Amino acid sequence: MTIEIGEHIRSIEPYKPGKPLEELERELGIKDAIKLASNENPLGPSKKALAVLKKGLTGLHRYPEGSGRRLREAIAQKHKLKPEQVILGNGSDEIMDLAAKTFLAPGDEAILGDITFAIYHISVTAHHGISVRVPLRDGRYDLEAMATRLTPMTRLIFICNPNNPTGTMIRRRELDRLLNRLPPNALVIMDEAYAEYADDPEFPNTIDDVKRGAPVLVLRTFSKMYGLAGLRIGYGLSTPAVVAAMNRVRLPFNTNSLAQAAALAALSDESHTARSLRLNREGRRYLSNAFADLGLTFLPSQANFIYVDIGRDGAAVYERLLRKGVIVRHMEGPRLRISIGRPAENRRFVKALGQVLKTGSR
């Protein structure tokens, strides 16, 4: 017996995660592969988070506190919002999916960039919405062009800031122009998974938009700078009404007790975040200089990765780097996305890339 699968589901390309380290090490029979492919924190989790995880193990027979009250209170306090403006997700990607589930009816439209985080399109399509993909301009979200695509059917607008994979950012002025043109019932989702790494003074503080009650849902995550990707926990900030609507369809225990406890500890570990930021800033500078020395074009990054054009078949270079034990991410055509690692990892990558480029991309 075959089960018929809806056309909208069949149209979805499954999300392709970065190649796991263990898989490559098994394939090559080596033990020292490096992964600069999933924008993780190369320092790992904060020690404070690890300590509470050990304590939390003895309580695993209990269900977690369903809404993560303590963590929501701490997040609300950090951003000077009310706890009812905070929703937790099993990773911030779950909150994108919850937003699509909550706000889209069949045929509703969602506007997004054409080169951006893949989950927006997957969630929109799975919930019978229509993705309106607007080309980036010079590798940046083009909010002016997105505004021209607004219609009475527009319910969601996804803005990835800084954008994955290009690492670029949009500015306050651009955002305000879009916010001023929104049709009724449209919600802007600001996906700020990498916001903690942004150091441009013009990076917009969208928590201010949440504070003034604008139709904005800001998404942040503990997977990147806080180093807790494996635990799966992120959060959304919006008006109490938007959060309450999403809570109607959120599964009751969507974030687990260990993730909640570790995130709470990580939030207050300022020395870990300061070290992570410093490491990222230095690595970003090192890799940018190395790309310039190799004569490669790359986009200025506000995140923990760099989008580089290697000027030849990117898939072939990706494969040859794999054979040298270095995992990066091949995006489209000649473009790779390189996550910033520890100094030794960055050096090893640059050396491997130099060798690959010197010998051509056979």
Ligand SMILES: Cc1ncc(COP(=O)(O)O)c(C=O)c1O
């Ligand atoms: C732009 C962007 N948003 C969200 C996420 C998902 O983060 P989380 O681990 O919180 O689901 C990622 C992960 O790579 C990302 O790149």
